[in-house]
């Protein structure tokens with residue numbers, strides 16, 4: 001069943017999506033249950049063997065050996081979930097750390113600028129094998145409880161939590177890698193929850209866009225020369241995605257984009273023109289995730305080098 | 307909006323004052339056979355409330371830190387190891403563990419106290435123990451005779467369907 005999608009939402013996206021029918025049909029279905037193996041606590045092979053023993057069918061994705069889709073919804077009731085050997089996470093949300101896996105493996109100082117509840121913090125800690133250091137920051141103290149809980153559950157040691165407005169984050173620190181998983185209008189998560197659509201409006205999008213442009217410049221300024229930043233959102237709105245990256249390129253001349261590619265995962269090209277405005281050519285290096293292409297949430301990824 | 311953090315205030319960049327943190331390491335070694343070397347890659351930190359954490363070796367001076375790494379023990383009065391520590395380093399525990407059968411393990415994960423046979427408790431002595439199922443480390447229990455009191459944090463307890 002299609003969710004009640006606002007007319008204006010259709011007007012915005014149906015003309016730019018490759019297959020409007022598949023897109024709309026997909027929005028009416030729930031995303032499949034997915035998880036990642038937490039290699040701080042277990043191995044992929046061990047989890048596979050245990051799930052085979054339970055008779056729970058799981059399927060490894062082709063783009064991340066730790067990422068799995070499951071046939072049954074009750075993953076939360078498994079011993080592995082209790083032990084923190086698996087972490088329930090939407091597939092698209094696993095992309096940002098995967099994109100910079102190589103860099104993370106050797107990074108000494110990493111900033112997760114908007115970290116709570118820590119899905120990506122704990123994923124990065126696993127990739128870093130608890131080495132180096134992650135500063136996991138979030139402005140919202142009430143969400144930090146969940147971040148703390150998830151860190152402890154997954155056995156994350158190499159991380160400290162800070163509770164700051166990123167815009168006021170001290171400028172002295174310089175990070176090898178920065179993840180800016182920005183607060184956004186969440187259009188890509190419609191499949192999970194109706195509430196996104198109930199609050200949906202272009203005013204809300206504009207508000208997020210304005211804030212994201214400040215955040216991306218600040219996050220870039222915290223990057224050490226040679227460092228890499230991922231900017232990600234779970235929304236489809238170009239104002240919150242390509243438009244934000246375009247602003248960074250105009251405001252920081254030393255910002256370079258790198259091509260976003262995740263072998264085995266279908267990514268789509270940027271929207272290069274929106275609302276009469278043309279984005280800079282460089283913006284074509286970012287990637288969009290349309291929900292119906294990989295049966296995930298909608299998502300956006302940009303990779304920036306200083 | 308910013309809120310002040312009052313419950314755990316770290317002296318950023320400073321290691322915990324020796325006694326409490328060192329005592330905890332000694333305790334873990336004596337009680338569980340967890341060698342010091344296991345923690346040598348990490349820094350050890352104490353809060354004013356006697357909570358001991360392991361985290362990155364070096365911290366930052368700014369901004370103010372809300373939490374470091376992983377809580378390994380509380381050390382007000384007696385030292386109490388955390389379930390999260392015992393889960394993470396459980397495979398290295400050499401003594402003072404009990405091994406539960408399947409049904410008892412599910413009960414324990416649900417948050418209930420359990421009883422152990424002398425076979426299940428081996429030569430564990432009264433006090434905090436690691437609770438195991440097969441070679442999985444479930445967490446912390448308090449052994450008293452044949453009773454294992456459940457020390458799992460409430461938020462971790464789970465009605466388990468697959469074990």
Ligand SMILES: C[S@@+](CC[C@H](N)C(=O)[O-])C[C@H]1O[C@@H](n2cnc3c(N)ncnc32)[C@H](O)[C@@H]1O
Pocket residue numbers: 093113114115116117118119120121137138139140143164165166167181182183184
């Ligand atoms: C999309 S969520 C992050 C999800 C998280 N990265 C994860 O994977 O679990 C965005 C987060 O940004 C935080 N946030 C919003 N404005 C912020 C700001 N100015 N500084 C720091 N964090 C902020 C919100 O509290 C929210 O937790």
